[in-house]
Amino acid sequence: MPPHPSSSGGSSSSEVGVPTVSVIIPSLNAARYIRAAIDSALAQTHPVLEVIVVDGGSGDGTQEVVWGYGPHVQLLDQRKSGRKGIAAGRNLGVEAASGDWLAFLDADDWWDPRKTAEQLAALKKSPGAALSYTGAWFVSEASGERTSCPTADAKAVWPTLRWINPLGASTVMARRDALVAVGAFREDLIGFEDWEMWVRLRLHYLFASVPEPLTFYRVLAQSISHDLQKHLDGIPEVCGSTMVAGLNAWQRWIVRRRLWAAQLYGAALVARENGAPQEKSLLWRSLGNWPFPTFLPYRHASLLKSCVGPRVWRGLRSLAR
Numbered sequence: 203m204p205p206h207p208s209s210s211g212g213s214s215s216s217e218v219g220v221p222t223v224s225v226i227i228p229s230l231n232a233a234r235y236i237r238a239a240i241d242s243a244l245a246q247t248h249p250v251l252e253v254i255v256v257d258g259g260s261g262d263g264t265q266e267v268v269w270g271y272g273p274h275v276q277l278l279d280q281r282k283s284g285r286k287g288i289a290a291g292r293n294l295g296v297e298a299a300s301g302d303w304l305a306f307l308d309a310d311d312w313w314d315p316r317k318t319a320e321q322l323a324a325l326k327k328s329p330g331a332a333l334s335y336t337g338a339w340f341v342s343e344a345s346g347e348r349t350s351c352p353t354a355d356a357k358a359v360w361p362t363l364r365w366i367n368p369l370g371a372s373t374v375m376a377r378r379d380a381l382v383a384v385g386a387f388r389e390d391l392i393g394f395e396d397w398e399m400w401v402r403l404r405l406h407y408l409f410a411s412v413p414e415p416l417t418f419y420r421v422l423a424q425s426i427s428h429d430l431q432k433h434l435d436g437i438p439e440v441c442g443s444t445m446v447a448g449l450n451a452w453q454r455w456i457v458r459r460r461l462w463a464a465q466l467y468g469a470a471l472v473a474r475e476n477g478a479p480q481e482k483s484l485l486w487r488s489l490g491n492w493p494f495p496t497f498l499p500y501r502h503a504s505l506l507k508s509c510v511g512p513r514v515w516r517g518l519r520s521l522a523r
Contacts, residue, residue: 221248221302221303221322222251222300222301222302222303223246223248223250223251223301223302223303223304223305223318223322223375224250224251224252224253224254224295224299224300224301224303224304224305224378225243225250225252225253225254225305225306225307226254226256226292226295226296226299226304226305226306226307227239227240227243227253227254227255227256227295227307227308227309228255228256228257228258228280228288228291228292228295228308228309229255229256229257229258229260229264229268229291229309230257230258230259230260230264230309231260231261231262231264232260232262232264232309232310233260233262233263233264233266233267234262235309235310235420236255236264236267236268236309236310237267238312239307239308239309239310239311239312240253240255240268240271240275241312242307242312242313242314242315243305243307243313244274244275245315246313246315246316246317246318246319247315247316247318247319248318248319248322250301250305250318251300251301252276252299252300252301253271253274253275253276254275254276254278254295254298254299255268255275255276255277255278255309256278256280256291256292256294256295257277257278257279257280258280258281258286258288258291259279259280259281264309265277265279276298278294278295278298280294285389287389287395288395289387289388289389289391289395289396290387290389292306292386292387292396293386293387293389296378296381296382296386296387299378301378302377302378303318303322303375303376303377303378304375304376304377304378304381305317305318305321305374305375306371306372306374306375306376306396307372308371308372310420310422311372311417311418311419311420312417312418312420313372313416313417313418314415314416314417314418316416317336317412317416317417318375320336320412320414320416321334321335321336321375321410321412322334322375324410324411324412325410327410328356328408328409328410330407330408331356331407331408331409331410332376332377332380332381332403332406332407332408332409333374333375333376333377333380333400333403333404333407333409333410334356334374334375334376334409334410334411334412335353335356335369335370335373335374335375335409335411335412336353336373336411336412336413336414336415336416336417337350337351337352337353337373337412337413337414337415337416337417338350338351338353338370338372338373338415338416338417338418338419339351339415339417339418339419340419340421341418341419341420341421342421343420343421343422350415351415352413352415353368353369353373353411353412353413354368354411355411355413356408356409356410356411359404359409359411360404360409361457363397363400363401363404364401364445364446364457364460364461365445365457365460365461365463365464365465366464367394367396367397367400369396369397369400370417370419371396372417372419373416373417374396374400376403377407380403380406380407381399381403383406384399384402384403384405384406385402386399387399391436391439391440392432392435392436392439393432393433393435393436393439394436394437394439394440397440398439398440398444398445401444401445401447402444405444405447405448430469430472430473430476430478430480433465433468433469433472434469437461437462437465437466437469440461440465441458441461441462445457445458445461446458459491459492460491460492460497462487462488462491462492463488463489463491463492463497463498463501464488464498466484466485466487466488466491467484467485467488467498467501467504469484470482470484470485470488470504471504474504474508481508482505482508482509485501485504485505485508486505488501489501489502489505
């Protein structure tokens with residue numbers, strides 16, 4: 203279960219020379235979950251400077267929950283800005299933040315109390331790094347089952363980041379001046395706005411990683427990552443200039459093909475989870491873009507399972523043992 207400290211926690215870290223951390227939480231109808239997110243931010247062993255909740259117009263009592271924290275948590279009403287979407291919400295938080303570092307936390311996720319301290323320690327060992335990220339736990343809302351997701355080492359994440367995003371937004375802490383310098387989050391994108399942002403940052407700055415899973419992702423059936431059409435609509439956008447910046451024509455072709463292959467595979471997994479009929483066609487399209495078995499090798503097994511059906515697949519697996 204996520205921690206639930208009292209709202210008196212989270213005193214500012216404002217001593218001279220001590221890095222300050224602002225937490226930015228975009229929210230929309232998250233009353234069921236946001237208390238766990240805020241409490242986990244206030245419970246950090248490296249106390250955060252401020253928690254900023256940017257609400258997109260909730261009608262379920264989310265804002266009332268946030269108001270209950272009093273001066274410990276700042277609430278921004280995104281509707282007053284006229285800007286829509288999660289990228290705009292994060293940008294409003296960036297604009298309001300005063301910390302040296304910006305830690306992003308989705309309203310339905312939460313953190314281990316050591317997260318910011320471990321990230322700052324990793325950054326101290328990586329001079330010049332402008333972003334750090336952690337491993338994560340995926341926690342099923344339905345069953346409570348937890349699955350650990352280790353993260354790629356910062357030295358190995360590039361150039362793979364151009365076609366696969368292993369950095370969940372709630373794991374990331376970025377240096378404020380660096381994020382502002384590259385233009386913050388693109389509010390015009392249909393999806394993948396966080397991934398596109400990480401790539402822009404990596405083109406100019408180094409990253410640092412914390413392999414331990416210190417971020418908890420709540421897996422919800424209605425989460426945006428399960429929206430198959432949104433996933434598909436967003437793919438052409440991320441194939442644009444950012445992902446292929448600084449590459450020659452041949453390298454751009456390779457990155458685009460790998461990106462399509464990886465994201466179509468991700469869409470196929472979403473289709474499987476939702477029971478949508480597109481799974482098989484998406485797998486074929488993924489392999490058509492980049493068929494080589496050394497790249498995401500599970501795609502081939504997924505396609506075979508999709509073609510033969512789960513009963514025959516279980517039989518084949520038992521024979522292979």
